[in-house]
Amino acid sequence: MKAALVGTDGTLLHEARRATGRERGADAVVESILAFAADLRAHGEEHLGESAVAAGVAVPGIVDAEKGIAVYAANLGWRDVPLRALLGERLGVPVALGHDVRTGGLAEGRIGAGRGADRFLFVPLGTGIAGAIGIAGGIEAGAHGDAGEIGHIVVRPDGPDCSCGQRGCLETLASAAAVTRAWAAASGDPGADAADCAKAVESSDPAAVRVWQDAIDALAAGLVTALTLLDPGTLIIGGGLAEAGETLFTPLRAAVEERITFQKLPHIVPAALGDTAGCLGAGLLAWDLLSTEVSA
Numbered sequence: 001m002k003a004a005l006v007g008t009d010g011t012l013l014h015e016a017r018r019a020t021g022r023e024r025g026a027d028a029v030v031e032s033i034l035a036f037a038a039d040l041r042a043h044g045e046e047h048l049g050e051s052a053v054a055a056g057v058a059v060p061g062i063v064d065a066e067k068g069i070a071v072y073a074a075n076l077g078w079r080d081v082p083l084r085a086l087l088g089e090r091l092g093v094p095v096a097l098g099h100d101v102r103t104g105g106l107a108e109g110r111i112g113a114g115r116g117a118d119r120f121l122f123v124p125l126g127t128g129i130a131g132a133i134g135i136a137g138g139i140e141a142g143a144h145g146d147a148g149e150i151g152h153i154v155v156r157p158d159g160p161d162c163s164c165g166q167r168g169c170l171e172t173l174a175s176a177a178a179v180t181r182a183w184a185a186a187s188g189d190p191g192a193d194a195a196d197c198a199k200a201v202e203s204s205d206p207a208a209v210r211v212w213q214d215a216i217d218a219l220a221a222g223l224v225t226a227l228t229l230l231d232p233g234t235l236i237i238g239g240g241l242a243e244a245g246e247t248l249f250t251p252l253r254a255a256v257e258e259r260i261t262f263q264k265l266p267h268i269v270p271a272a273l274g275d276t277a278g279c280l281g282a283g284l285l286a287w288d289l290l291s292t293e294v295s296a
Helices: 026-047 082-089 099-109 176-187 194-204 206-230 242-245 246-259 272-296
Strands: 004-006 013-019 053-058 062-064 068-074 078-081 094-100 119-124 131-135 138-140 234-236 267-270
Touching: 004 026, 004 272, 013 026, 013 068, 013 094, 013 272, 026 053, 026 078, 026 082, 053 082, 053 272, 062 094, 078 194, 082 094, 082 138, 094 099, 094 272, 099 119, 099 131, 099 138, 099 234, 099 272, 176 194, 176 206, 176 242, 194 206, 194 242, 194 246, 206 246, 234 242, 234 246, 246 267
Parallel strands: 053 094, 119 234, 234 267
Antiparallel strands: 004 013, 062 068, 068 078, 119 131, 131 138
């Protein structure tokens, strides 16, 4: 877990990390979150001279932000946790709940790589692939809270099985985890990962270039589908795979441009906030909540 105290201008005033303790079960994870938040508030009171006036929390899985419920998270083992209410009781301040990727996208759009963009798409390439659709300073959640799941666009109908039940989903072919699997097999080194593949590409290793290009081709196909539907002005790519820099971005921009016909090519840029995006986005959710209450 990552947590931070965030100022009104988006400044990170204090950061901290803790293990989720998920091996002790879902209830223990929830208690860890509540305790972490309380300790963070106490740190602000002791070291900054004032208490936090609102809290934002971003969690993975299925989230009902309107009701403040963490509906389901496979990795954390919880179902239907009323997280907003629990945090509100523990902290005594207004609490906003959000989805981790959409919250990170909110930060990237407002104060990161998408600053000033009215329409953007944020796509982190990590263990899986997700997306956040930015519209006019906010993030579109969709009618059921599932908007932006670009990782489950089918780009190769005869491709690998996906945990969602489909075959050939984008994240089975172009996520950091997918590149790791492909490079481990191609290199014969079971310990090799996507970062190793990127280094081998930079050294012009032919096997690495094939693995890398296969991933980029799949990624470009998925992104063009998203561009056709959403027409964003800026496409922000983050996550572990984006750490390869221009080894990823130069061929990716070319692959996307090669595929588009009538669509307008967006600015394709790396994410700017790294792994602080979630904390900053949670802070923005909290400030938005306060602004809404003041307006009301």
